[in-house]
Amino acid sequence: MDPLVVSSNYFGSIPYYCALANKKTILVDTEERYEKQTQRSRTCILSANGPLHLSIPIKRPFGKDTRISQAEISYVENWQNDHWKAIESAYQQAPFFFYYGEIFKDLIYQKEISLLAYNKTINTSLLKLLDLEINMIYSTQCPPIKGKDDPRVWLNQKEITIPFQPYFQVFSDKFSFRENLSIIDLIMNQGPLAHKYLF
Numbered sequence: 001m002d003p004l005v006v007s008s009n010y011f012g013s014i015p016y017y018c019a020l021a022n023k024k025t026i027l028v029d030t031e032e033r034y035e036k037q038t039q040r041s042r043t044c045i046l047s048a049n050g051p052l053h054l055s056i057p058i059k060r061p062f063g064k065d066t067r068i069s070q071a072e073i074s075y076v077e078n079w080q081n082d083h084w085k086a087i088e089s090a091y092q093q094a095p096f097f098f099y100y101g102e103i104f105k106d107l108i109y110q111k112e113i114s115l116l117a118y119n120k121t122i123n124t125s126l127l128k129l130l131d132l133e134i135n136m137i138y139s140t141q142c143p144p145i146k147g148k149d150d151p152r153v154w155l156n157q158k159e160i161t162i163p164f165q166p167y168f169q170v171f172s173d174k175f176s177f178r179e180n181l182s183i184i185d186l187i188m189n190q191g192p193l194a195h196k197y198l199f
Helices: 014-021 079-091 097-108 115-129 183-197
Strands: 004-006 025-029 042-047 050-055 135-139
Touching (some): 042 079, 050 079, 079 183, 097 115
Parallel strands (some): 025 135
Antiparallel strands (some): 042 050
16 A cells, blocks of 8 residues: 655644554655645644634745745744744643643744754654654655645645544633644643544
8 A cells, every 4th residue: 555645734633643643654745835824834723712823934935836845934023932822822721731831832942944844843743742653754756646635635725624523622611622623732632542532
């Protein structure tokens, strides 16, 4: 069976990690064209006001032809501080914030110019937290995208409508269960049980 080919994601969604969890080998496409407003540089958490998208500002040195390996992170704005404050505010009352908060904070405040390198550090750490033994190969020779069923397409949609079994969320007293959020939401609320949830 051919390995799954995916994009590099910023704190990927729960569907993203479900797709990874069921494979032993994953190819991360390092030469795909960088697409704005996708999971490559944004993630969605659940705040007190509902779903909140956090986006990394990106510089594209070659415009629309910029590859993900060429995409650079902009630090003109203090977006890292904004992202951490949003996550801290959203999850400081979560059952496992005490255990994982500092880990996420350190990942957000890492300094990398390359978006690909930044995401790779995050993903490596998340795989350990989720106890997933996956061979992640960052490849320059992935097959081209052939259609909407390609994981590099459907796992990067703004809204992924895959039904999931409800779990406790911080603002469950205000909102009905919100699906398909960042893996941050699952880990902060479920801790070690997040591993089983993905299968």
